[in-house]
Each structure stands twice: as C-alpha cells, then as structure tokens.
Amino acid sequence: MSISWYPGHMHKNRKALVKLLREVIAVIEVLDARAPNATANPMLAEVCGNKPRIKVLCKADLANPQATAKWQEYLNTQPNMTCLISEFENSKIKGELLQEARHVIRGNNENKEIKHELAIIGIPNVGKSTLLNKLANRKLAKTGNEPALTRTQLRINLDDIWYVIDTPGIMWPKLEDQEGARILAMLGSIRNTAYEVEEIGWFASELLLKCFRNPLAERYKLPEDVVSPNQLLLYIAQTRSGLDKGGKPDFHKASEVLLNDIRSGKLGPLSLEHAPD
Numbered sequence: 001m002s003i004s005w006y007p008g009h010m011h012k013n014r015k016a017l018v019k020l021l022r023e024v025i026a027v028i029e030v031l032d033a034r035a036p037n038a039t040a041n042p043m044l045a046e047v048c049g050n051k052p053r054i055k056v057l058c059k060a061d062l063a064n065p066q067a068t069a070k071w072q073e074y075l076n077t078q079p080n081m082t083c084l085i086s087e088f089e090n091s092k093i094k095g096e097l098l099q100e101a102r103h104v105i106r107g108n109n110e111n112k113e114i115k116h117e118l119a120i121i122g123i124p125n126v127g128k129s130t131l132l133n134k135l136a137n138r139k140l141a142k143t144g145n146e147p148a149l150t151r152t153q154l155r156i157n158l159d160d161i162w163y164v165i166d167t168p169g170i171m172w173p174k175l176e177d178q179e180g181a182r183i184l185a186m187l188g189s190i191r192n193t194a195y196e197v198e199e200i201g202w203f204a205s206e207l208l209l210k211c212f213r214n215p216l217a218e219r220y221k222l223p224e225d226v227v228s229p230n231q232l233l234l235y236i237a238q239t240r241s242g243l244d245k246g247g248k249p250d251f252h253k254a255s256e257v258l259l260n261d262i263r264s265g266k267l268g269p270l271s272l273e274h275a276p277d
C-alpha cells in the first residue's frame with residue numbers, strides 16, 4: 001500500500017504558515033535526529049525562501065550521538081543554515097537557539113524596540129511543541145506521541161524582544177520517496193490510518209534485523225534462529241502480544257508492540273540514516 005497523508009487541515013495550515021513566515025526573522029526547523037533526511041519536509045524549503053533556517057535535531061537522546069554529531073557537522077556546511085541538537089533532559093538548547101537567533105539579527109542591529117519572531121516548523125511528532133515548552137521553561141503547548149496533535153499556531157513571548165510561534169506539523173502532498181515514508185510511519189510521524197500497521201511492522205523488522213540485531217536480541221531475548229521478519233513478528237506475538245480471537249498469532253498486535261518500542265526508545269538509540277560524507 002502506497003503511503004500518502006495530506007489531510008485538509010494540513011493544506012490550511014500550510015497557507016497559515018506561508019502568511020506567518022512573512023513576519024518572522026528566522027525559522028527553527030525541527031527534525032528527528034534518528035532520521036534527519038526522511039523527517040525534512042521538502043515543501044518547507046520553498047515555503048521558507050531565503051529566511052535563515054536553524055535546524056534542530058530533536059530526540060537526540062533516541063539517536064546515536066556520533067551519527068547525530070556527523071549530521072550536525074554536515075548540515076552546518078549548508079548555505080544559510082545552522083544546526084543544533086536537542087535532547088529530552090537537556091535544556092541547553094534554549095541558550096544556544098537564542099544565541100543563533102541573535103547572530104541572525106546582528107546585521108540588522110538588535111533594536112530593543114523591535115520584537116523578533118521565530119517560527120518552529122516541521123513535520124508532525126518530531127518535537128516542536130516540546131521544544132517550545134523548553135524555550136518557555138513551562139508546559140504551555142500540548143505535547144504527545146501522536147502525529148498532528150497541535151492544530152493551531154501558538155505564539156509566546158520569551159522576553160521583551162523574542163517571540164516564538166509553535167505551528168502544527170505539516171506533511172507534503174505526494175510522498176515520492178516511499179522508503180522515507182515508511183520510516184516516517186515507523187517513527188510515528190504519520191497517522192496510522194494512512195498505512196497498514198503490519199506492513200510497517202514488517203518493514204521495521206527487516207530493517208532492525210539487518211542493522212540493529214543486538215539491541216533487538218537484547219530487548220526480546222531473541223533466539224539466534226530468528227532471522228526473518230515473519231519469524232520476529234511471530235516470536236513477539238508468541239512471547240508478548242498474544243494470539244488473536246481465532247487462536248492464531250496476532251501480527252497486527254506484534255507490529256504495534258515493535259513500533260511502540262522503537263518510538264519510545266526501548267530498543268536503545270537508533271540512527272536510521274547517516275549524513276553524507
């Protein structure tokens with residue numbers, strides 16, 4: 001099944017974003033540190049035009065630190081762009097972001113009379129609202145592990161000069177790269193009505209067996225003869241998620257167990273993409 005997810009509210013939110021971006025001095029583009037390429041919305045480059053972009057690799061605590069550092073190094077070489085890293089339990093991102101934002105306006109003379117706005121943008125469920133709360137030092141925006149939770153823009157002032165706006169996550173109309181789309185589904189950035197859970201469970205099983213065998217084996221106490229996606233999901237069904245009403249292994253539930261474990265970091269740090277050399 002081909003994955004596609006661009007509901008009407010995202011089209012509306014895209015229009016609102018275009019309007020907002022006319023006002024802001026820079027954009028903070030949030031990416032998932034585990035897959036900075038797949039979680040980058042290609043439509044945003046066009047929407048942002050020449051606005052300075054500060055990319056923030058969020059959920060870095062769920063990724064491999066060396067791989068994330070390489071992504072940061074790579075993204076910092078791109079024109080008109082700076083890259084920062086954010087982890088759940090680490091609040092240094094606030095100081096770093098404001099330092100970067102001041103750097104952006106330095107050429108325009110930081111005028112105490114002018115208010116400067118920064119928009120937090122990105123695809124759903126990458127950590128935009130969590131970042132806003134970190135910048136505000138309190139929970140002002142609703143957060144949660146489900147895509148498209150934020151439905152309207154939320155503007156807050158950090159001090160007399162700086163304003164930050166949280167925006168709803170937006171996708172783009174056609175997901176040309178279906179491999180990337182499966183990664184997005186696996187990480188929870190796409191609503192589960194837009195894909196077959198078992199298909200993504202199978203995709204995740206194949207990828208983990210190939211590239212992350214050790215954490216997988218440790219989490220599920222996996223016997224060595226479990227080598228295929230079918231065997232892995234069957235094993236999870238037998239040992240964890242149980243049987244369906246007909247007494248057969250429930251592959252749907254097994255897929256959900258695996259996907260929830262990936263999303264919440266129970267398999268340890270997973271970097272699914274590597275920065276170009």
Ligand SMILES: Nc1nc2c(ncn2[C@@H]2O[C@H](COP(=O)(O)OP(=O)(O)OP(=O)(O)O)[C@@H](O)[C@H]2O)c(=O)[nH]1
Pocket residue numbers: 058059060061062086087088089123124125126127128129130131142143144145146147148149150151167168169170265
């Ligand atoms: N481990 C970890 N989890 C995070 C981090 N940032 C966000 N999360 C979790 O990821 C989930 C999504 O976070 P949100 O901030 O709601 O994501 P969002 O980008 O605002 O999502 P939408 O509003 O749907 O577009 C929540 O369960 C957060 O607790 C992080 O740095 N590390």
Ligand SMILES: [Mg+2]
Pocket residue numbers: 128129130142143149150167168169
């Ligand atoms: Mg949000």
